[in-house]
Amino acid sequence: MKIYVAGIGPGSPEDITPAVLAAVKESDVIVGYKYYFQFITPYLNPGTECVDTGMKKERDRAEQAFRLAEEGKTVCVISSGDAGIYGMAPLIYEMKMQRHFDIEIISLPGISAFQKAAALLGAPMGHDFCVISLSDLMTPWSLIEKRIKAAAMGDFITAVYNPKSNGRYWQLHRLKEIFIQERKPDTVVGYVRQAGRMDEEVKITTLEEFDPEDVDMFTVVIIGNSQSYRWNGKFITPRGYYNEQVDEGKNIGQSIMIKSFQTIRAELKNPNVELWRLWPMLHAIHTTADFEMEKLLWLDDMATEKLFDKVKNGRIKVIITDVSMVAAGIRKGALERLGIEVYSYINDSRGAEMAKTLNITRAQAGIRLALEDYPEGKGVLFAFGNAPTAMLELCDLIRKGKCMPEGIVGAPVGFVHVEESKHAVKSFRNIPKILIDGRKGGSNLAATLVNSILTYDDAEQLKPGRDL
Numbered sequence: 067m068k069i070y071v072a073g074i075g076p077g078s079p080e081d082i083t084p085a086v087l088a089a090v091k092e093s094d095v096i097v098g099y100k101y102y103f104q105f106i107t108p109y110l111n112p113g114t115e116c117v118d119t120g121m122k123k124e125r126d127r128a129e130q131a132f133r134l135a136e137e138g139k140t141v142c143v144i145s146s147g148d149a150g151i152y153g154m155a156p157l158i159y160e161m162k163m164q165r166h167f168d169i170e171i172i173s174l175p176g177i178s179a180f181q182k183a184a185a186l187l188g189a190p191m192g193h194d195f196c197v198i199s200l201s202d203l204m205t206p207w208s209l210i211e212k213r214i215k216a217a218a219m220g221d222f223i224t225a226v227y228n229p230k231s232n233g234r235y236w237q238l239h240r241l242k243e244i245f246i247q248e249r250k251p252d253t254v255v256g257y258v259r260q261a262g263r264m265d266e267e268v269k270i271t272t273l274e275e276f277d278p279e280d281v282d283m284f285t286v287v288i289i290g291n292s293q294s295y296r297w298n299g300k301f302i303t304p305r306g307y308y309n310e311q312v313d314e315g316k317n318i319g320q321s322i323m324i325k326s327f328q329t330i331r332a333e334l335k336n337p338n339v340e341l342w343r344l345w346p347m348l349h350a351i352h353t354t355a356d357f358e359m360e361k362l363l364w365l366d367d368m369a370t371e372k373l374f375d376k377v378k379n380g381r382i383k384v385i386i387t388d389v390s391m392v393a394a395g396i397r398k399g400a401l402e403r404l405g406i407e408v409y410s411y412i413n414d415s416r417g418a419e420m421a422k423t424l425n426i427t428r429a430q431a432g433i434r435l436a437l438e439d440y441p442e443g444k445g446v447l448f449a450f451g452n453a454p455t456a457m458l459e460l461c462d463l464i465r466k467g468k469c470m471p472e473g474i475v476g477a478p479v480g481f482v483h484v485e486e487s488k489h490a491v492k493s494f495r496n497i498p499k500i501l502i503d504g505r506k507g508g509s510n511l512a513a514t515l516v517n518s519i520l521t522y523d524d525a526e527q528l529k530p531g532r533d534l
Contacts, residue, residue, distance in 0.1 A: 067135045067169045071155045073148035073176020078262035081177045093142035097131045135169045147178040180225035183258035183286040186268045188300030195223035200237045218248040226287040238278035254290035256301040320531035342370040345525040346518040353514040362503045369498040373473045374522035382472045383445040386436045388456040395513025399533030400520040411435045429453035443471035451512025454478040454487035461490040474499045475515045479507035
């Protein structure tokens with residue numbers, strides 16, 4: 067006496083495994099929902115009986131299978147996809163255990179609908195994933211929602227079964243609402259209707275653009291993780307082997323920095339910020355290990371992108387820093403690659419004499435000297451990481467119409483005139499600026515913010531550190 071529990075795959079003949087075909091041919095009786103008989107009829111022996119127990123009659127189906135097996139017949143209970151995934155296998159085993167049937171159970175795996183859908187979409191399941199059913203027939207919605215939240219927070223690639231039916235119309239909308247609180251709006255989403263069947267439809271979109279109304283009960287939805295991307299019409303989630311080989315083979319420091327940025331992004335209170343804001347934020351937190359930078363970073367609208375465009379178009383030719391420590395922290399490889407020079411006038415002998423004569427700080431004198439060499443600040447990005455007096459000097463010259471720099475990075479640190487200098491800079495609306503609000507700052511912060519500008523073309527792939 068024997069019962070096969072077989073997954074017949076999503077519906078296409080080529081997706082039925084040889085083991086399942088052999089079991090179907092061996093069996094005297096096929097038990098299942100009548101809709102699925104059409105997929106195995108060509109493989110049945112003459113005289114094989116097909117017993118339909120109707121939709122939502124899983125317990126009746128299992129009981130019928132055991133009755134037939136006790137009559138000495140070889141029975142095959144079929145499920146779509148894999149019988150062990152939302153299929154008949156668990157129920158068959160439970161019934162055998164509880165009723166002490168002396169019948170051999172053989173479970174045969176099949177290709178699940180999410181696997182077929184994933185193959186049609188490309189390679190979305192390349193890392194840790196979970197599968198969630200939105201059907202609340204057997205599971206209360208409160209528990210389903212907990213699982214959805216855990217998947218969204220855990221950055222799991224998530225396949226969604228039973229996304230919709232006539233009576234279940236709002237649950238997928240709620241799932242999207244939960245995911246968009248935890249994931250970027252441009253997270254890749256793919257969905258496949260009737261995978262492997264005649265009416266097959268394959269679509270790829272983003273979490274923000276995904277419309278739950280475009281889905282029916284025959285659809286499998288797959289939501290990517292933070293590393294998933296679209297390429298050449300395909301949905302791909304990298305496993306990490308390729309990047310690890312390339313990154314670590316060329317530059318171990320860059321590989322460490324990439325992993326650090328990924329960790330920081332995962333721990334941000336609000337990871338769904340614009341790329342031009344996110345990129346300098348990641349640099350600032352990476353440099354300081356201070357997540358308060360998420361709140362303290364201040365930028366003009368699109369500032370990082372605007373400043374990078376000036377770099378790319380050759381409008382920014384020179385970076386002037388208030389102190390030499392800022393200059394030392396700016397990536398030499400990036401400066402060389404982009405053809406940009408960096409100077410600090412803090413140790414210029416002319417500045418010491420000017421400071422003494424005019425009773426100003428050497429940092430202030432350095433700004434005046436810079437404008438003698440670069441009149442009106444044309445082609446100059448100013449970066450401040452120490453001296454608020456230097457930044458206030460620049461503001462005074464701008465206000466008097468003597469200077470119009472290409473941009474300003476402002477991160478002076480301390481307790482005297484620091485916050486005032488930052489407020490002063492903000493008033494110049496036509497100059498793109500990146501600042502650290504409040505008392506915090508420092509040469510390392512100013513340098514890393516400059517580096518975020520120089521490497522902004524690496525931001526979309528979240529791949530920092532190529533100039534290390």
